[in-house]
Amino acid sequence: xxxxxxxxxxxxxxxxxxxxxEECYFYGxxxxxxxxxEADYVVMPRTTExxxxxxxxxxxxxxxxxxKGAGLALTGLVIPLKGGIVMxxxxxxKILEVNxxxxxxxxxxxxxxxxxxxxxxxxxxxxxxxxxxxxxITTIAANVVIHGQGxxxxxxxxxxxxxxxxxxxxxxxxxCKIGSCSVGPYWFxxxxxxxxxxxxxxxxxxxxxILTEVGLKLYPKKKIKDLEILxxxxxxxxxxxxxxxxxxxxxxxxxxxxxxxxxxFRGNYHISIFLTADSEGELEMKRKMIYDSVQKYVDSRxxxxxxxxxxMRRDFMxxxxxxxTAFADVRRGGGFEYAGPIIPMExxxxxxxxxxxxxxxxxxxxGGSGRIIHGGHCMMFSFAYTFNRAxxxxxxxxxxxxxEAAEFVADKGGVLWKPNIDEQKIMMERMxxxxxxxxxxxxxxxxxxxxxxxxxxxxx
Amino acid sequence: MPELKFDKxxxxxxxxxxxxxxxxxxxxxxxKAKEEWQKVINGQDSFVLKACVTCYACEEYCPFGNHPLYxxxxxxxxxxxxxxxxxxxxxxxxxxxxxxxxxxxKPEKTALSFCxxxxxxxxxxxxxxxxxxxxxIMGTEFFCQAMFLHFARMSVIxxxxxxxIDNIWNQGIREVIFLHDECYGTFxxxxxxxxxxxxxxxxxxxxxxxxxxxxxxxxIKPLNIKVAYHRNCSARLVPETDHFVDDIFGLIGVxxxxxxxxxxxxxxxGGLLMTSIGYDAGHDVQKRNIDDMVKFGAEYxxxxxxxxxxxxxxxxxxxxxxxxxxxxxxxxxxxxxQAVEVTV
Numbered sequence: 094x095x096x097x098x099x100x101x102x103x104x105x106x107x108x109x110x111x112x113x114x115e116e117c118y119f120y121g122x123x124x125x126x127x128x129x130x131e132a133d134y135v136v137m138p139r140t141t142e143x144x145x146x147x148x149x150x151x152x153x154x155x156x157x158x159x160x161k162g163a164g165l166a167l168t169g170l171v172i173p174l175k176g177g178i179v180m181x182x183x184x185x186x187k188i189l190e191v192n193x194x195x196x197x198x199x200x201x202x203x204x205x206x207x208x209x210x211x212x213x214x215x216x217x218x219x220x221x222x223x224x225x226x227x228x229x230i231t232t233i234a235a236n237v238v239i240h241g242q243g244x245x246x247x248x249x250x251x252x253x254x255x256x257x258x259x260x261x262x263x264x265x266x267x268x269c270k271i272g273s274c275s276v277g278p279y280w281f282x283x284x285x286x287x288x289x290x291x292x293x294x295x296x297x298x299x300x301x302x303i304l305t306e307v308g309l310k311l312y313p314k315k316k317i318k319d320l321e322i323l324x325x326x327x328x329x330x331x332x333x334x335x336x337x338x339x340x341x342x343x344x345x346x347x348x349x350x351x352x353x354x355x356x357x358f359r360g361n362y363h364i365s366i367f368l369t370a371d372s373e374g375e376l377e378m379k380r381k382m383i384y385d386s387v388q389k390y391v392d393s394r395x396x397x398x399x400x401x402x403x404x405m406r407r408d409f410m411x412x413x414x415x416x417x418t419a420f421a422d423v424r425r426g427g428g429f430e431y432a433g434p435i436i437p438m439e440x441x442x443x444x445x446x447x448x449x450x451x452x453x454x455x456x457x458x459x460g461g462s463g464r465i466i467h468g469g470h471c472m473m474f475s476f477a478y479t480f481n482r483a484x485x486x487x488x489x490x491x492x493x494x495x496x497e498a499a500e501f502v503a504d505k506g507g508v509l510w511k512p513n514i515d516e517q518k519i520m521m522e523r524m525x526x527x528x529x530x531x532x533x534x535x536x537x538x539x540x541x542x543x544x545x546x547x548x549x550x551x552x553x
Numbered sequence: 554m555p556e557l558k559f560d561k562x563x564x565x566x567x568x569x570x571x572x573x574x575x576x577x578x579x580x581x582x583x584x585k586a587k588e589e590w591q592k593v594i595n596g597q598d599s600f601v602l603k604a605c606v607t608c609y610a611c612e613e614y615c616p617f618g619n620h621p622l623y624x625x626x627x628x629x630x631x632x633x634x635x636x637x638x639x640x641x642x643x644x645x646x647x648x649x650x651x652x653x654x655x656x657x658x659k660p661e662k663t664a665l666s667f668c669x670x671x672x673x674x675x676x677x678x679x680x681x682x683x684x685x686x687x688x689x690i691m692g693t694e695f696f697c698q699a700m701f702l703h704f705a706r707m708s709v710i711x712x713x714x715x716x717x718i719d720n721i722w723n724q725g726i727r728e729v730i731f732l733h734d735e736c737y738g739t740f741x742x743x744x745x746x747x748x749x750x751x752x753x754x755x756x757x758x759x760x761x762x763x764x765x766x767x768x769x770x771x772x773i774k775p776l777n778i779k780v781a782y783h784r785n786c787s788a789r790l791v792p793e794t795d796h797f798v799d800d801i802f803g804l805i806g807v808x809x810x811x812x813x814x815x816x817x818x819x820x821x822x823g824g825l826l827m828t829s830i831g832y833d834a835g836h837d838v839q840k841r842n843i844d845d846m847v848k849f850g851a852e853y854x855x856x857x858x859x860x861x862x863x864x865x866x867x868x869x870x871x872x873x874x875x876x877x878x879x880x881x882x883x884x885x886x887x888x889x890x891q892a893v894e895v896t897v
Contacts (some may be wrong), residue, residue: 317897326640357648361640373871376838384832390638397638397828401897402672402863 097156101136101178109137109184120161120179125430126480126492127169127513132159132179141260141268141305144202148544149266151178157547160303162203162235165227165429168513170298174548180233185305188212192279196220196311197257198367199280202304204233206243207232213311219246223252226464234304239511240296242464242473244367244412245312247339247347250467253295254446256283256310256431261294264301264540273310280308293535298511299546301539315369317376318345320410323364325385325396330443332361332438334396337386338366339469343379345369349472350462351445353452356484362445363399363499366408422479426430430491431477432498432516433467434507444474447501452478455494457487472501473510514548522553555711556742556748559624561594563617571614577820578606590621593628596626602629607636607703607828608821609789612742619747622702624846629705637829642704648693649700651716655692656760656885663728665758666721666736667691672859672893673732676880680772681765685730694720699743699787703825714739714748721753728754730761732856734882759797759857762883772887775806780882781851781874782809783842783865784819798857801879805886810849812842814842824864839865843872855879862893870897 101110109115113133122129133156151158158178164171164258173179182203190199191213200209207221207229223243225231231241237253249255256279258272269275271290274285283291294302323334331349338344346367353359366383369375390396401409408415436444445461450457460477476498478491498507499516501524509516521529533552539545558885559784573586579601581589592599602625628634637645649669658664665685667673674691695717698710718740721729731737740755766773782798795816802809814820820842827835846854846869853870856862856878867877881891 324638324640324644326643356650356652357644359647360643373868381832381836384827388831391828393829394635394638395640397641398826399641399644400824400860400863402859403866404672406863 097154097178098540100150101134101147104150109139111135111224112254112402114350118349118550120181121172122544123164123167123169123171124428124493125167125169125513126379126488127172130172130174130176132173133176134178135181135320137184141262143263144180144185144268144311145268146265147180148224148262151544152265152542155544158201158544159402159546160235160299162232163205163228163230164234165231166239166511168511168516170511170546170549173306174514175303177547180303180434182234182303184285186216189306189474190280191220191311192281193217193220195279195281195466196313197280197308198222198311199258199274199306200233201306203232204234205230205232205306207231207235208298209309213314214301215278217311219314220311220508222311223255223310223434225252228413229423230453233309234307237295237307237309238292238299238304239510242466244346245345246463247468249310249312250360252327253291254309254467255310256291256295257281258283258306259291259294259304260306261302262305264542264545269302276412293539297536298549301545303545307436315371317370318410319368319370320401320406321366321368321380321383322399322401322409323366323396324361324399325364325390326361326397328362330390330395331364331366331441332388334364334390335441335465335469335472338364339465341379341382342369342468343382343385347465348462349441349465350460351449352460352462353449354458359456367410374462381527424474426482427477427479428482429460429477430495431460431475432495433473433475433510434499434500434502435471435472435510436502436505437471437505438465438469440507441474443505444476444502447498449478451476451494451497454497455490457491457494470533474507518551521550554708554781555629555715555749557620557623558746558748559594560617560619563619564590564594567617569586569616570584571616572611573601575614575817576611577818578608578852579604585642593625596628596631598632601625602632602634604828605629605636606821607705608701608825609786611789612819613789613792613817620742623707623743623746626702626705632706634705636703636705637825641828642706645700645704646706648695648708649698652692653694653803655690655694657691657719657724658687658689660690660724660726661688662726663730664688664690664721664724666695666724666729666731668725668731668733668736668780669693670733672861673856675892678733678892679884679885680769680887681762681880684765688726690721690724690726697731697733697739699735699739699790710739710748711742714744718744718751718753722864726753728756730756730758732758733787733859734785734794735787737794737795738742739789742790757791757794757797759794759801759879762880763797763800763804766801766886767884769887770804774868774886775807776882776886777806777850779808779810779850780853780855781812781846781849782815782855783822783861784815785855785856785861786821786825788819798879801883805883807855807882810846810851811846812849822858822861822865824860827864833843835864839868843869843874846874847872853877853882855882868893870895
């Protein structure tokens with residue numbers, strides 16, 4: 094049997110491979126509530142060729158391999174459930190190409206959303222990426238693999254919908270191009286007019302291959318940003334309010350949130366409406382259309398636009414938002430995790446009530462927030478609960494609240510987003526058997542030795 | 554609960570009915586105004602109660618100081634009329650509820666009140682305040698409550714104001730310099746109108762600033778600028794303080810342009826109208842106000858109220874006029890920096 098550590102050192106050099114307990118301990122956990130499991134090895138490749146060599150090694154030795162970006166999904170998706178190698182992608186941090194006229198970028202598999210934003214600000218100030226509300230160290234590749242969302246999701250869909258092509262190292266070690274880049278130099282499409290093979294990798298949580306390059310759509314960056322927040326105390330009105338607002342097609346992003354702290358927010362549902370424009374005239378036209386769309390509810394006194402001082406408005410417009418850090422009280426050892434199912438808008442009222450009900454039942458602090466996806470076809474609803482990391486009992490209660498939330502939403506017909514292994518089971522139990530069989534066949538075909546992020550999307 | 558001292562005979566003998574005739578949001582001749590006002594006095598239904606946008610102007614228009622605004626707000630609350638949407642009212646009550654999180658500097662006999670407005674803390678720095686700082690108070694425990702006039706919640710004001718007065722007194726403070734018209738108006742007008750005892754001496758900050766500038770007259774370098782003064786709704790509660798604006802401008806070399814929408818004819822910042830009525834109403838007053846500033850060649854728009862700053866300052870700046878709070882304007886005149894700015 095090969096000495097795995099020595100083989101890894103041979104591929105990436107001794108500075109970038111480790112089997113030290115301290116490092117394996119660190120790579121055995123994420124910031125959420127899932128139980129840790131220590132890695133056996135950690136490796137940081139720099140090139141696609143190195144990734145290839147590592148995967149070939151793992152496949153030959155049948156050693157599990159878990160690709161990792163920033164590890165911020167919070168649902169344990171980068172915890173090496175069966176040990177093996179954790180492949181930290183951060184060294185693959187090159188922005189390879191920006192095609193300004195076709196509005197796309199090609200990045201290596203470890204490039205972060207924050208780095209891309211800064212690069213675009215400096216070199217292509219008229220373009221922007223859809224930055225998630227997670228910390229800016231979130232990697233683009235990991236974000237699209239979990240169907241992440243960002244500030245442009247209301248306009249353009251999941252961040253994975255913005256993928257324009259992929260380079261993937263398959264579990265057997267071959268490198269494969271997906272999309273227009275497979276037949277020519279351009280990365281303008283992940284599939285059409287070819288068969289769209291990106292679906293073999295997006296949403297699979299790293300169980301079907303490792304993304305070493307990602308083509309990503311970029312979008313116009315407007316000169317002016319603004320925000321309005323509509324507030325209602327009746328959750329049953331939210332779906333219709335969202336329907337009216339999205340009908341205007343004037344909104345960059347739409348988020349709904351309710352939380353019990355600080356006190357000023359208690360008892361209300363807040364709809365953050367993000368606007369962008371290139372001129373005062375454009376901005377005011379959009380603002381007027383938004384206001385007019387919900388005038389019915391202002392007249393009935395059921396909803397109103399909140400006044401904000403400029404500092405508060407600036408904080409609310411931050412992207413990513415810092416509010417979750419404050420919500421979880423991270424600086425004093427707090428944490429939070431959320432179950433984030435994708436639901437149709439009509440389920441919002443029930444979810445909004447459930448998140449508060451579970452908080453009372455399990456004595457935890459809640460935040461319930463949602464993001465509208467692609468003009469209102471669906472939304473992500475976050476059942477978020479905070480916990481004190483030094484309080485095992487509270488962590489346990491938060492875990493139970495999240496599990497119950499996941500069961501509740503799945504029973505209602507929602508789909509669990511970036512599900513942890515328990516939630517994956519909830520999904521697979523409810524899945525059409527033939528769909529599950531197809532998924533299992535695809536996975537087996539691509540990863541015959543079951544080395545890729547094992548434990549995830551595993552049907553019994 | 555304290556009750557409003559309202560003198561019906563003053564209204565019965567009133568020949569002008571300015572409270573409604575001069576109203577910028579209701580179009581009534583004198584006879585119809587008298588009729589509708591009598592309904593308000595009698596507690597009957599009047600369209601006035603729904604049409605009122607709580608701009609406070611009738612407080613200034615009434616020649617007898619009979620507090621028509623307070624009566625309107627009382628009647629709105631009695632009849633369950635909501636000038637603002639219900640969730641916004643709920644939010645206002647939540648955000649001003651005492652939670653024991655107030656802040657104080659080193660309060661002495663004389664103190665600055667920043668009410669519950671942190672931006673006033675940012676503004677009130679430098680030589681003009683060195684005689685009183687660090688004696689200051691801030692937080693919902695010291696919140697003057699007058700904001701609830703906009704929400705038809707006189708009951709909240711009446712319940713909380715005596716506690717606020719006690720909270721200030723218990724800090725050992727006997728003289729308060731209020732940095733907002735609404736606070737000064739609460740303590741000098743609203744409280745007496747409800748027989749609420751105020752054992753404190755109230756000082757308006759514009760009067761304070763005027764005297765401090767006079768004391769430092771040698772430091773003043775005239776600004777030689779033309780400004781539009783945006784007169785806020787709460788200035789209507791204390792119109793007798795308006796001359797301090799002119800007195801200060803005279804000291805620091807500032808010309809208050811003689812525009813249409815100033816003094817008694819001042820327009821609302823639009824913030825409340827946007828939330829209570831809708832976009833068109835709010836946008837209309839904002840546009841007329843700013844067009845008027847531009848027309849009369851104002852280089853700066855001078856604000857008195859921090860709450861007006863938020864809906865208006867950026868819009869003013871986008872039209873090429875520099876927004877500035879009057880405290881910052883005074884600081885500029887003695888060579889200090891502007892503390893609160895907007896970038897567009």
